[in-house]
Amino acid sequence: MLALLASLSVLSAQLTAASAQGTSAALPVSLPLSAPSSAATLNPDLLSFSIEQDLWTEWAGTTSSPNTFFQNALGNLAQRTGQTPWIRIGADSEDHTNFNAAIQGSEDLFPAPTTTVPYPEASSIVVGDNFYSLASNLPKGTRVIWGVNFGQNNLTAAFLEARSIMNAFKSSAMREADVTLEFIEIGNEADLYSNNGFRNPSTWTIQEYVKEWTNFAENVSVAAGITSGSGPKFIGAAFAGSSHSTSSFSPQGAIANGLLTSAPGKLITAISQHHYSGSFCSGNGALLQDLMTKANIRSNVSSFSPDVVAVKAQGLDYVFGETNSFSCHGAPNVSNTAGAALWTLDYTLFSSQVGISRVHFHEGVGYKYNLIQPATLTRSILDGSPLSQPLTPHVQPQYYAALIAAEAIGTTGSSTATELTIDNDFVSGYAFFEGGMLKRAVLINSQAFLSTSTGPRTAVNVDLTFTGGSAPKTVQIKRLKINHADDASGLQWAGQTFETSDAKPSGQISTQTQSATSAIELSETEVVLLAFQ
Numbered sequence: 001m002l003a004l005l006a007s008l009s010v011l012s013a014q015l016t017a018a019s020a021q022g023t024s025a026a027l028p029v030s031l032p033l034s035a036p037s038s039a040a041t042l043n044p045d046l047l048s049f050s051i052e053q054d055l056w057t058e059w060a061g062t063t064s065s066p067n068t069f070f071q072n073a074l075g076n077l078a079q080r081t082g083q084t085p086w087i088r089i090g091a092d093s094e095d096h097t098n099f100n101a102a103i104q105g106s107e108d109l110f111p112a113p114t115t116t117v118p119y120p121e122a123s124s125i126v127v128g129d130n131f132y133s134l135a136s137n138l139p140k141g142t143r144v145i146w147g148v149n150f151g152q153n154n155l156t157a158a159f160l161e162a163r164s165i166m167n168a169f170k171s172s173a174m175r176e177a178d179v180t181l182e183f184i185e186i187g188n189e190a191d192l193y194s195n196n197g198f199r200n201p202s203t204w205t206i207q208e209y210v211k212e213w214t215n216f217a218e219n220v221s222v223a224a225g226i227t228s229g230s231g232p233k234f235i236g237a238a239f240a241g242s243s244h245s246t247s248s249f250s251p252q253g254a255i256a257n258g259l260l261t262s263a264p265g266k267l268i269t270a271i272s273q274h275h276y277s278g279s280f281c282s283g284n285g286a287l288l289q290d291l292m293t294k295a296n297i298r299s300n301v302s303s304f305s306p307d308v309v310a311v312k313a314q315g316l317d318y319v320f321g322e323t324n325s326f327s328c329h330g331a332p333n334v335s336n337t338a339g340a341a342l343w344t345l346d347y348t349l350f351s352s353q354v355g356i357s358r359v360h361f362h363e364g365v366g367y368k369y370n371l372i373q374p375a376t377l378t379r380s381i382l383d384g385s386p387l388s389q390p391l392t393p394h395v396q397p398q399y400y401a402a403l404i405a406a407e408a409i410g411t412t413g414s415s416t417a418t419e420l421t422i423d424n425d426f427v428s429g430y431a432f433f434e435g436g437m438l439k440r441a442v443l444i445n446s447q448a449f450l451s452t453s454t455g456p457r458t459a460v461n462v463d464l465t466f467t468g469g470s471a472p473k474t475v476q477i478k479r480l481k482i483n484h485a486d487d488a489s490g491l492q493w494a495g496q497t498f499e500t501s502d503a504k505p506s507g508q509i510s511t512q513t514q515s516a517t518s519a520i521e522l523s524e525t526e527v528v529l530l531a532f533q
């Protein structure tokens with residue numbers, strides 16, 4: 001009895017010691033020194049953006065006064081990959097846009113804000129030529145996808161918009177800015193037109209869609225100068241649903257029903273899919289953990305693998321043309337938090353592994369799930385209540401994921417990545433190769449350490465082993481510092497904050513260098529970027 005009590009107290013002392021430091025279970029991770037043949041080629045602009053066009057002018061600024069905050073936020077990413085992210089402009093308001101040459105910028109009508117949607121999309125937007133010309137404010141080298149109105153079934157609107165887009169991108173100002181139009185998208189989420197009043201639900205089928213799209217595209221291709229030669233092309237689909245059937249709204253359905261066989265259909269060179277992890281208009285810590293969880297990210301993305309395969313079999317590119325965490329422009333206290341940054345990074349990198357070539361994160365002024373807030377806000381993004389002090393332009397936690405993805409991809413324009421097999425439900429990882437040789441790795445611990453978590457913050461000790469040669473000598477470690485998964489600010493990337501008034505980093509870069517075979521501590525809700533030497 002005494003002996004048992006003594007050994008119990010030894011055990012409890014050991015447990016106390018372990019939990020005071022946080023439990024640091026050993027986790028072996030094996031890294032190949034050369035790229036496996038299955039490694040995915042990474043676009044430098046794998047992480048790109050989609051912008052709700054009702055307030056495009058807020059993102060762009062004016063001809064005489066560009067939005068330098070937005071330019072700088074994009075510039076930080078371009079510095080890290082050598083290529084500025086793509087920008088898709090359109091989305092829900094694309095199908096509520098009319099054209100009037102007399103208008104400077106845009107004129108919008110907005111529904112009243114609500115608690116769940118504090119910054120609703122415009123119910124009506126009218127634009128003039130200058131609206132499209134403002135794209136020349138984007139950083140040098142930006143590639144643009146622009147949407148035209150198909151929802152309202154008014155060919156004149158699509159025609160006038162397409163013609164204005166072509167004129168804007170042919171202008172000398174745009175050529176000097178080196179901003180190019182890559183794609184026109186005709187209609188946003190046309191699969192939902194039967195629910196939102198744009199089409200008659202009893203006749204709106206994939207066959208009818210293909211017929212009407214082709215009719216619009218015949219006209220728009222002429223208006224926008226889309227030909228089989230060089231220059232812009234069509235991006236197809238932009239559906240919201242996740243059907244894979246050949247008889248409904250899906251890439252397979254569009255292909256089976258002849259979308260690609262008409263003359264304008266032959267000008268489609270990419271297919272866009274929209275995706276959100278769910279529709280949650282209120283949030284909590286459990287929902288944040290669900291979003292971050294490794295298995296959920298994999299099942300959300302992998303469910304589109306059949307579509308990627310079907311699209312690539314046609315020789316077309318496949319992109320997530322509009323995506324983010326949850327509908328309602330994000331769930332409050334979930335989509336706007338540090339945990340969502342970990343989700344963003346894992347979701348983006350995992351997408352590359354199934355053949356998705358770009359992931360366009362959707363953004364609108366005041367949306368909860370933005371990486372970048374480009375304009376001054378006067379009401380809360382969480383519940384629409386008036387703010388006591390206006391909130392000037394700033395980056396949100398997810399922006400740090402864009403920085404990390406960009407650094408991991410690097411500047412060669414031809415890096416590849418493979419997911420690492422890690423036997424842990426919360427730790428995921430990727431290896432990055434240049435010229436086929438291991439250069440970097442990213443490790444993500446997506447266990448949510450919340451402000452409400454009781455007990456110590458645990459960690460795993462990652463033991464790296466290397467296959468296919470002798471281990472590198474040293475590893476340089478950069479950490480994403482997060483206090484709590486549900487924090488909406490206060491993150492630091494390798495010692496620097498980007499939460500500044502001009503989106504430029506502040507603070508000294510801080511890294512750690514150690515032997516490549518020493519254990520790397522990875523806490524709950526942490527990311528490390530490893531660079532091998």
Ligand SMILES: *[C@@H]1O[C@H](CO)[C@@H](O)[C@H](O)[C@H]1NC(C)=O
Nearest residue numbers: 097098099100154156157160
């Ligand atoms: C069709 O589009 C044009 C240009 O956007 C607009 O002026 C006109 O009012 C629209 N017609 C209808 C019926 O909405």
Ligand SMILES: *[C@@H]1O[C@H](CO)[C@@H](O)[C@H](O)[C@H]1NC(C)=O
Nearest residue numbers: 155156159218219220222223
């Ligand atoms: C496209 O549609 C507009 C508006 O209906 C029309 O004026 C124009 O002639 C059409 N263009 C072509 C090439 O059919």
Ligand SMILES: *[C@@H]1O[C@H](CO)[C@@H](O)[C@H](O)[C@H]1NC(C)=O
Nearest residue numbers: 277278290291296299300303
């Ligand atoms: C996608 O992820 C969410 C959590 O963010 C989860 O609730 C949902 O079941 C996942 N969907 C699929 C298809 O895996």
Ligand SMILES: *[C@@H]1O[C@H](CO)[C@@H](O)[C@H](O)[C@H]1NC(C)=O
Nearest residue numbers: 282283284331332333382383
């Ligand atoms: C978000 O979190 C804050 C701080 O915990 C809380 O006061 C607020 O009610 C939450 N807002 C919503 C809309 O969930």
